[in-house]
Amino acid sequence: MISYAYVLTGVLVMAAVTYVIRALPLAVFRRKISSRFFRSFLFYVPYAVLSAMTFPAILSSTASGWSAAAGLIAAILLAWFGRGLLTVALGSTAVVFVAERLLELFF
Amino acid sequence: METLSFRKGVKDGLPICLGYISVSFAFGMMATQGGLPVWVALGISMTNLTSAGQVAGTNLILAGAGYAEIAITTFVINLRYFLMSLSLSQKVEDTMTGLQRWVLSFGVTDEIFAVAVQQKGAINARYFSGLILTPYCGWALGTFLGAAATGLLPASLRSALGIALYGMFLAIIIPPARGSRPVRAVVVLAGALSCLIAWTPGLSGLSGGWSIILCAVTASAFAAFRWPVAEESGEEGAAP
Structure with a gap:
């Protein structure tokens, strides 16, 4: 059973932090960041965050590590060859689905 | 116009x-x-x-x-x-x-x-x-x-x-990683650190949020130090 007080406070914390980050520069500061290091840092953050969130969590995102590994390889290949968001997501989903049916058949 | x-x-x-x-x-x-x-x-x-x-x-x-x-x-x-x-x-x-x-x-x-x-x-x-x-x-x-x-x-x-969600994350980070060596380094470094933390006994107790922070800050700071971006390109970190 989840505690609504905890969940809703957590959601509020997320929303408040996110809003303050967005609102302060546009509504209050209106200055340019002069530090080249900090600008570079902020440029790289999204890629680092998404990678850290994906690995190794992706391997436990499905019913079996093997099907997830198959889906991971499919996603990397599709993305490498420039397919769009939806194609990569659904392509890796399809590979996982097929891999799990094969695993059921043979093991 | x-x-x-x-x-x-x-x-x-x-x-x-x-x-x-x-x-x-x-x-x-x-x-x-x-x-x-x-x-x-x-x-x-x-x-x-x-x-x-x-x-x-x-x-x-x-x-x-x-x-x-x-x-x-x-x-x-x-x-x-x-x-x-x-x-x-x-x-x-x-x-x-x-x-x-x-x-x-x-x-x-x-x-x-x-x-x-x-x-x-x-x-x-x-x-x-x-x-x-x-x-x-x-x-x-x-x-x-x-x-x-x-x-x-x-x-x-x-x-x-x-x-599916992870597939989308990969679709966001892989194409720029293919085109840019610094981005590729950031992606590999952050992912490797994250795996290291998750799979090392003792470190794996570190919960998800702190792990992401540690990996992202380390990888981004390293790349910012090693490959500082030019004046305007710092505003094009395109990922949702």
Whole structure:
């Protein structure tokens, strides 16, 4: 059973932090960041965050590590060859689905 | 030159909206599979409007993490919006009122930012609000559909769809990593550190949020030190 007080406070914390980050520069500061290091840092953050969130969590995102590994390889290949968001997501989903049916058949 | 009307904003937001429906669909599924009711999943999307940030935050909530961990993780993941808002503050009309700035800053996302900065000349509040409105509706709608559909899908499909969100993350980071050595280094370094933490006895006790912070800050700081970006390109970190 989840505690609504905890969940809703957590959601509020997320929303408040996110809003303050967005609102302060546009509504209050209106200055340019002069530090080249900090600008570079902020440029790289999204890629680092998404990678850290994906690995190794992706391997436990499905019913079996093997099907997830198959889906991971499919996603990397599709993305490498420039397919769009939806194609990569659904392509890796399809590979996982097929891999799990094969695993059921043979093991 | 086409005038920057509300209507043009809505139209320009449409492709973003379609992309958001699919990403938020996966988020809605993830949230309800974790045990949250549909209305909470929808509430998260409508108050946060971020992809990676709210996925990480929701995972932390599902894991029962402390508020400080939720706040700091959200802060680090969404720090890039600070840069985008800062850049937009140079781009909006000087006549934009304080209230308009406070309201519209809520809608700064990677995609909306990317479309907004491509416009010639200053951005007015009418255009900007249209540009935010369509993606916002798509984000909410997709979340609702995904959250509501979870209970209706068979277990085999639910398992396969578990990878969808990560597939989208890979679709965002792999193409730029292919084209740019520094980005590739960041992606590999952050992913490797994250695996190291998860798989090393003793370190694996470190919970998800702190691990993401540690990996992201280390990899980004290393790359910023090693490969500082040129003046304007620092504003194009395009990932939702």
